[in-house]
Amino acid sequence: MAILVDDSTRVLVQGITGYEGQFHTGLMLEYGTKVVAGVTPGKGGQQVHGVPVCDSVREAIAERLPNVSIIFVPARFAADAIMEALDAGIRGIVCITEGIPTQDMLRVCSWLKTSGSWMIGPNCPGVISPGRCKVGILPGGIFREGSVGVVSRSGTLTYEIVNELSMAGLGQSTCVGIGGDPILGSSFVDVLGRFEQDPQTAAVVLIGEIGGSDEEEAAQVLAKLSKPTVAFVAGKTAPPGKRMGHAGAIISGSSGTAEAKIKAFEAIGVPVAETPAQVPSLVKQVLAA
Amino acid sequence: MKIHEYQAKELFARYKIPVPSGRVACTAEQARAIACELGRPVAVKAQVHVGGRGKAGGIRLATTAEEAQTAAQAILGMNLKGLTVQRVLVEEACDIAQEYYVGITVDRSARQDVAMVSSVGGVDIEEVSAQTPQKIAKLHLDPLYGLLDFQARLLVGQAGLPGSVGQQAVAILKQLYKLRRDCDASLAEINPLVLTPEGRLVAADAKINVDDNALFRQEELAALREEQEEDPIEAEAHRRGITYVRLLGGDVGVIGNGAGLVMTTLDVVQREGGRPANFLDIGGGAKAELVANALEIVLMDPGVKGVLFNIFGGITRCDEVAHGIRQATSGMSIRVPIVIRLTGTREQEGRKLLEGSALISAESMDSAAREIVKLVRQGHVAPAAVTAERGATASGHSG
Numbered sequence: 001m002a003i004l005v006d007d008s009t010r011v012l013v014q015g016i017t018g019y020e021g022q023f024h025t026g027l028m029l030e031y032g033t034k035v036v037a038g039v040t041p042g043k044g045g046q047q048v049h050g051v052p053v054c055d056s057v058r059e060a061i062a063e064r065l066p067n068v069s070i071i072f073v074p075a076r077f078a079a080d081a082i083m084e085a086l087d088a089g090i091r092g093i094v095c096i097t098e099g100i101p102t103q104d105m106l107r108v109c110s111w112l113k114t115s116g117s118w119m120i121g122p123n124c125p126g127v128i129s130p131g132r133c134k135v136g137i138l139p140g141g142i143f144r145e146g147s148v149g150v151v152s153r154s155g156t157l158t159y160e161i162v163n164e165l166s167m168a169g170l171g172q173s174t175c176v177g178i179g180g181d182p183i184l185g186s187s188f189v190d191v192l193g194r195f196e197q198d199p200q201t202a203a204v205v206l207i208g209e210i211g212g213s214d215e216e217e218a219a220q221v222l223a224k225l226s227k228p229t230v231a232f233v234a235g236k237t238a239p240p241g242k243r244m245g246h247a248g249a250i251i252s253g254s255s256g257t258a259e260a261k262i263k264a265f266e267a268i269g270v271p272v273a274e275t276p277a278q279v280p281s282l283v284k285q286v287l288a289a
Numbered sequence: 290m291k292i293h294e295y296q297a298k299e300l301f302a303r304y305k306i307p308v309p310s311g312r313v314a315c316t317a318e319q320a321r322a323i324a325c326e327l328g329r330p331v332a333v334k335a336q337v338h339v340g341g342r343g344k345a346g347g348i349r350l351a352t353t354a355e356e357a358q359t360a361a362q363a364i365l366g367m368n369l370k371g372l373t374v375q376r377v378l379v380e381e382a383c384d385i386a387q388e389y390y391v392g393i394t395v396d397r398s399a400r401q402d403v404a405m406v407s408s409v410g411g412v413d414i415e416e417v418s419a420q421t422p423q424k425i426a427k428l429h430l431d432p433l434y435g436l437l438d439f440q441a442r443l444l445v446g447q448a449g450l451p452g453s454v455g456q457q458a459v460a461i462l463k464q465l466y467k468l469r470r471d472c473d474a475s476l477a478e479i480n481p482l483v484l485t486p487e488g489r490l491v492a493a494d495a496k497i498n499v500d501d502n503a504l505f506r507q508e509e510l511a512a513l514r515e516e517q518e519e520d521p522i523e524a525e526a527h528r529r530g531i532t533y534v535r536l537l538g539g540d541v542g543v544i545g546n547g548a549g550l551v552m553t554t555l556d557v558v559q560r561e562g563g564r565p566a567n568f569l570d571i572g573g574g575a576k577a578e579l580v581a582n583a584l585e586i587v588l589m590d591p592g593v594k595g596v597l598f599n600i601f602g603g604i605t606r607c608d609e610v611a612h613g614i615r616q617a618t619s620g621m622s623i624r625v626p627i628v629i630r631l632t633g634t635r636e637q638e639g640r641k642l643l644e645g646s647a648l649i650s651a652e653s654m655d656s657a658a659r660e661i662v663k664l665v666r667q668g669h670v671a672p673a674a675v676t677a678e679r680g681a682t683a684s685g686h687s688g
Contacts, residue, residue, distance in 0.1 A: 102503070110432050111433075139634055153549065213398055244548055245532050245552070247501070
């Protein structure tokens with residue numbers, strides 16, 4: 001089963017002729033992902049790793065039937081690319097691009113709400129259902145197929161924890177990097193709802209960080225879900241008012257602290273790992289309980 | 290990015306939001322001249338990016354031009370929470386009958402803008418929101434429609450601003466929203482919005498934060514970025530395009546790839562009893578030049594007594610990263626211990642590449658943090674073997 005992406009996923013790459021687009025198209029194909037088309041306006045007719053390039057998303061859909069689009073388009077054009085994909089009827093969007101203006105994302109989210117499509121990102125590593133499909137820039141080699149769902153605001157920290165899980169024999173159903181921006185297409189709550197419905201997922205690992213209140217809102221939902229969850233929160237030492245790399249990772253005034261998020265999880269009985277290395281044993285505990 | 294009150298008020302004036310007359314001064318004499326020109330009591334206000342200026346003595350009232358000069362003399366050069374005051378805003382002092390609040394910001398969880406109006410102004414709005422949320426009228430805005438006239442009237446009415454004051458507030462709120470859109474402001478706030486005894490509304494303070502991601506299309510605002518307002522090492526890192534945040538009072542420098550992983554590394558260092566000195570994310574690359582740049586930045590902080598590299602090799606493999614680190618460090622003279630933890634793709638090969646150097650390789654994040662904290666505590670200095678290796682490289686370069 002898995003969530004968001006699986007064997008039926010046919011991927012469109014928007015921004016396929018750029019450096020990142022080309023590079024990761026190659027790696028996705030290597031992983032076994034069905035990359036069926038690319039789009040770069042004005043470059044229709046070319047090929048990248050044998051994948052045909054179209055001038056528009058509509059054209060790509062008509063000719064190659066993609067259902068999920070991954071976006072590598074530069075920040076200033078990315079919102080337009082997302083809306084082009086939504087307009088053309090793409091079912092899912094994974095936006096890798098970092099640095100999209102907040103105001104552009106607010107417009108995208110407004111459109112997204114009425115579209116019936118889903119979006120992961122922006123500023124995210126993407127989505128992988130191990131052994132089936134990778135739509136993103138995640139290093140495929142560290143993932144193992146299994147029953148742990150992973151959802152995270154981070155990139156490398158996710159790989160770190162997934163690596164620990166895989167080495168401990170805990171494979172993953174789907175891993176979703178929702179992104180490090182303040183305005184995201186999908187929140188923890190959105191993804192948790194999908195894991196709840198997924199028969200392959202037996203437990204969930206949620207990897208949060210400072211800034212915003214997405215973790216607190218997730219905690220409220222987790223209290224009502226049946227799948228056991230283990231959480232980790234990065235940024236206990238982060239000073240207030242400083243942006244810690246991610247645009248969304250900032251403590252404003254007294255809100256968005258790691259402490260508050262950890263408290264929210266502990267209050268509903270979700271164990272919170274102190275270090276990434278503790279995650280696998282906590283997962284084994286909640287699975288055994 | 291934050292801009293100063295006087296800069297925000299210049300924007301307000303352009304958008305026909307009423308502000309007190311006044312100008313910015315860099316010297317006490319200029320302040321006197323401005324006060325003289327205004328010909329009435331003035332407020333002299335420090336222009337620095339810190340909250341609570343008033344309480345810290347950064348705002349003074351003056352009834353005469355001489356007093357304004359004295360006030361400016363006292364404030365200019367003052368240290369406010371680590372920042373030196375280089376400019377003061379001299380503006381006519383408002384007579385206050387009532388103080389209100391008007392603001393527009395982004396509600397992350399609603400993924401929409403939120404406009405707020407309150408009859409309680411001049412105080413910390415976060416506190417009002419926590420203590421008496423019913424005193425703030427809030428409305429989420431759809432970006433496709435913006436702030437509609439009736440919504441502005443509704444908000445002002447809910448906040449309880451009466452009659453003609455309400456009408457002025459509606460006009461101000463609409464203009465503030467227009468400004469927020471045009472300028473890609475992530476926060477546009479008037480606190481307090483002062484009602485004068487004559488019944489006029491005036492923006493006594495002005496706060497505008499600009500979305501960093503939008504600076505590419507806000508050239509005029511981007512030019513207002515001030516480096517002297519930042520920590521000097523942070524400013525240098527910014528010039529070199531490196532994501533660095535300094536943590537005061539730390540002694541363990543931290544370099545890693547990926548924001549979440551670096552934040553976690555700082556947490557683990559603290560958990561092991563150490564004091565992290567910085568956040569530095571080198572991103573996906575592993576080129577020697579990038580690593581050297583990052584190390585140089587971290588070592589600019591004189592408090593740093595040791596450095597911890599925490600790298601997850603994903604697409605960029607561990608051996609490539611190890612190669613980059615060795616190349617970078619062999620060309621530098623480094624007197625502090627460096628512990629490196631590599632994990633992920635080709636980690637064994639990566640660790641092998643570190644053998645025979647002074648770089649200390651660690652297997653796990655926890656053990657790496659423990660090791661660097663121990664070495665820093667012991668006041669460890671880089672061993673002689675390394676110095677020799679570096680000496681050879683250095684002389685090679687000088688030849």
